[in-house]
Amino acid sequence: MSFLELVGSLKERLSEAASGYPKVEFSILEPPEEFGDLSSNLPLILSKVAGKKPYEVARDIASRLKVDERISEVEAHPSGYLNFRIDYGKFSKEVIERAIEGVRPEWGKGRRVLIEHTSLNPAHQLHVGHLRNVILGDTIYRVLKFLGYEAYVHNYIDDLGLQVGDVMLGIRKLGFDPEGKGLKFDHYIGKIYAEINRMYEEDEGLLEERRKLLEELESLSGVFEFSKLVVDRVVKEQLKTCWRVGARYDCLNYESHILASRMWDDIFEELKRRGIAILSREGRLKGCWYVRVEGEKEGEEKVLVRSDGTTTYIAKDIPYAAWKLGLVEDRFRYVKAMEQPDGSVLWSTALEDGEERHPKFGACDVVINVIDVRQGRLQRMIRYVLERLSGEELKDRYIHLGYEVVSISRDTANEMGIKTDRKVVHMSGRKGVFVSADDLLDSLFTKALAETKKRNPGADEGWARSVAEKVAVAAIRYGMLKQDLDKMLVFDMRKALELEGETGPYLQYTYARASSILRKAGDWSLPESFSFEDESEFKLIKEISKLDFVLDKVHRTLSPVHMAKYGYGLCVSFNSFYERLPVLKEPEEEKRLSRLSLVKAFESTLKTCLELMGIEPLERI
């Protein structure tokens, strides 16, 4: 029985014991340590409706309560709480055995989920803001996959956007070096992109040139052919960065393929017919087709089709979203684009000549779009249009997983040569103001390599480099996950390079400590019965048992912060156990084997937790 199940069972038993009272909502929570392992506020709530003193109700319920055998003590506290103690003699065995077995809940079995993340413009390299997106999306993917979902990761390539127009114009004005001037190709194109944006300020005529280029791009001919080559090279380089931090994808969806599929034309007809898309005959939107969300005021309209007949971003997103949900037939063809470092195939949509056999993409039960909060309104609008179209409530099926942006701290901005009085500086690829993801990873690698060598004098160079790379990724991934989605992440180079305290490397270090004990233990097997006596052992067992409790929370909230905090807490518990009690040197056989089992259970649980966050467990560090 896990912690989640224990809480569930306790709640049921409490409801039974309180059957004489009105039915109320109550909770089971963890009290401060001296009050026990679990407690319930049921008597406090009942006292209100029953008009009795909380303590009285608590004693009454305690006397009727038949608890699970894993609960050894029930106390009606004068405060009105019911406090419980876990019988670790009984609880430990199943917790440890289950942890070692690695049982996993299958809450998503039989359900298809589509996660879209990354989706950055193919006009520049990734900066740390994009990294937050990639890492959040990838972590949610890992968790949902673990929970038994049939999960697909999609990366949207906006190959017809303004940014591509900028790049094409930039190349025309600045020239094109197929070698990328010795830079990583996405870095090179990013420089052109920033430079042409600077040039607009001096020469407004360039904007007209770009408009013509965009028209040509949308016609899917002419400059489009060349842009495709550039875009694909940039995407490939961006993917290298994403792979480096452990992400993987199932399919790249190209905007040009959505356009070519003519899915929009059909949906547009339907929107017109149903009166969802409205033609503006006068005023500032004259000649445009727009939507207005019910209840919103005049002036809140969103244009779908411009007066010149071209479509806006939101219009192109509607058929794509409908495809994701299976509201329209799948008109895409698919080809194998490349193999990824994890060995899986990355597919791509195609215009024609697709593979006959391919995984079934789209048509998912749940769609999760990982996009920063600034697009919240647009995402709600897309969902609104889809709801009008399908007549279905999509709140639980079409989810915008919004997160706050990453900005740069004043200190780091100053070090980068950006003068500012403000507390933070917002990143902008267009202005060339950003912290490069590749550069950050390189800096972290260099620092981690020095640390690894310092701690392992004479170690093999290849081994040290491999460890350093994994430590670097752990640092960046944990750093991105440890604060909740609604908090702006202020990037500070000094803090980002930290490898101590609540960081990814701390978790890896703790894992290595446990691995080291198990490696040196030789042959051993689980004892008949466990012998634990120390508070630190009980605490660790309890933490281990909480894995599915935490998974449940992440599943419900889609917020990986809970996984991060859990992994950290698990390690804190282990380290305090580690510092207090010997394992290998414990003279009593039963205790030694019990502790070894506990270490094994911990190692197994932390491993799961790390893998869900995309952090490599390291046996030596």
Next chain:
RNA sequence: GGGCUCGUGGCGCAGCAUGGAUAGCGCGGCAGCCUCCUAAGCUGUAGGUCGUGGGUUCGAAUCCCACCGAGCCCGCCA
């Protein structure tokens, strides 16, 4: 102007869904701990009007309202 989000020790954050028992953690400060399973660690200590005011309640960091401060969105860009 309308909408969304955030405000918790010097700094960075958990806790808020489901109100309750001394408000947790990391960094930084101070004091300790390596003849012992990896000190990327551990222990102790100092430091908090939970933005402000009001309301609901026996009880509010948590729920409601107002205000203040910060950020974002409100484009025929994406």
